[in-house]
Amino acid sequence: MSKIESIDAKAVKTYARTEQTVSDVRSYRLARVIEQLKISNCPAILLYDPVNIRYATDTSNMQIWTVRNPSRYVMVFADGTVISWELHSCEHVWDGVDLDLELRSAVSWIFFSAGHEVESRCATWGAEIVNVMRDRVPGESRLAVDRLDPMGTSYLASKGITLLDGQAMMEMARLIKSPEEIVLMNESLRAAEKGIERMRREMRSGITEQELWANLHYENIKHGGEWIETRLLASGDRTNPWMHECSSRVLQKGDLLAFDTDMIGPNGYCSDISRTWTVDETKPTDEQRRLYSTAFEQVHFNMDLLRPGMSFSEYSEKSWKIPDLYLKNRYSCIAHGIGMVDEYPSISHQVDWTTAGYDGVFRSGMTLCVESYIGAEGGTQGVKLEQQVVLTDDGCVPLTSTEFEMDWL
Structure with a gap:
């Protein structure tokens, strides 16, 4: 071993x-x-x-x-x-x-x-x-x-x-990480967590998405990080569909606020974490709770499914089935490799397999990000979640302690 x-x-x-x-x-x-x-x-x-x-x-x-x-x-x-x-x-x-x-x-x-x-x-x-x-x-x-x-x-x-x-x-x-690489990746993740904590402290109605996003950049550079590949932070109706980069939109009380760090941190390793909150920490509405619970279920079902030796095609076939209501706005992949940046492989949804899928085998030592976006077609809000993990003989081990909103479930 x-x-x-x-x-x-x-x-x-x-x-x-x-x-x-x-x-x-x-x-x-x-x-x-x-x-x-x-x-x-x-x-x-x-x-x-x-x-x-x-x-x-x-x-x-x-x-x-x-x-x-x-x-x-x-x-x-x-x-x-x-x-x-x-x-x-x-x-x-x-x-x-x-x-x-x-x-x-x-x-x-x-x-x-x-x-x-x-x-x-x-x-x-x-x-x-x-x-x-x-x-x-x-x-x-x-x-x-x-x-x-x-x-x-x-x-x-x-x-x-x-x-x-x-x-x-x-x-x-770059596919298989050594134990020492995980050490360096963890330094990047700790810097990302500092940025996420700072964003949460500074999140309040009346500031812009860009003002909030700047807090992640601040902590990344402060701790020796390098750059952030995207600006994926959105609030309110900009959370649906996903892939709106942050703007001058002013946060409103009760908005959903979702982000994806895509942060190249210390040592050149990427920290790729997505979470969704409510502005001013308001109690989520029933609809916000449903969206969040659905995204949480997708991420954790697919994390539990991952095992070394499983083929990409089998993983895609057995992965959590997205309800029809949310299928059109699904995220672009179920999971993807992560290292210094997004890396091979990118695992397609079963519905996309014939046009975008390719096969391979998961191996111990791979680091991966397990993805979910849940937002109804034509809807006004959505939830983005993503967990960064290392794959061991016993399955996925999360590499970040950044919490999910467990009281929303």
Whole structure:
């Protein structure tokens, strides 16, 4: 039995972080990437996605900016060596990272950096990539890539490089979390819980959705977090349908207030928790209570159902059946993986299986978010709930102690 399979719910939340924890996480994650390269018989992977770079190397540099402006990139080889092409004067982001590493200067060929010289800059970039392949893995032509613009893809293909789906490899690498990763994820979750507690203290009629949402950002940054991927907080009639981002709407007494944290917290790990309250902590109406009880039942039925070895298709087929009244406005999935961001897999509802479903198998060590949105088609309010869990041999263990409204049930 592995360590992750033997920890209980209390231990999951109380393991302490040490410097050795961070070192172990770095070694584990790089080993997972190398394992995927070997499974795919691929000598190297070129990473542009900043989340994948963070996972493989534990380095971070202006993640949101580099998502939009692909200007730093890393190549990981199956023998464990790493080449980093880093942004100008940013070599310091690699200080203290113990890797078999070569640092080079990045060649940026996006229009912002290159203007009308994009094509020639791309050729300079591509020639270096090809030369690295010839020097480091002579005779090999297979290269995995997670993200690459069309011009770069075309250049490498023209030089005989066969490109493989590196994003799939990275998703599979990130699938199983080590016990030490759970420690770091828990640090992110504790920061998210601070933000949720602060939102609840500050929630009152007369303030705007945006004012309330700012409290989560405050606690995230205060505790060393990084960014929040969405602005999913809605009140009153904006809770139905779901997916309204927060606005200048003023909270009214008795409104339902629902949110989804989607928070990239300390250590780069995501905290993805949804809860629904009433503004000014008013007693819920009968309709609000029905909506909440239904969403609560869906989340907890589907949590109890999850077991290692179960296929995604079986889980979808056996999952809680949404009443017809709420089916049209269902959430986009039953559950999804979670790690540094939303990750593989995304489990479709049975009604969506033929168009959106894909199969696989749940395994111990996966971290997941179990989802529910309950709101009637044409209705004026809805409830969003989501619980983040780790899957062990004995089933789901919640990773957050953020409470549900048990007295509403």
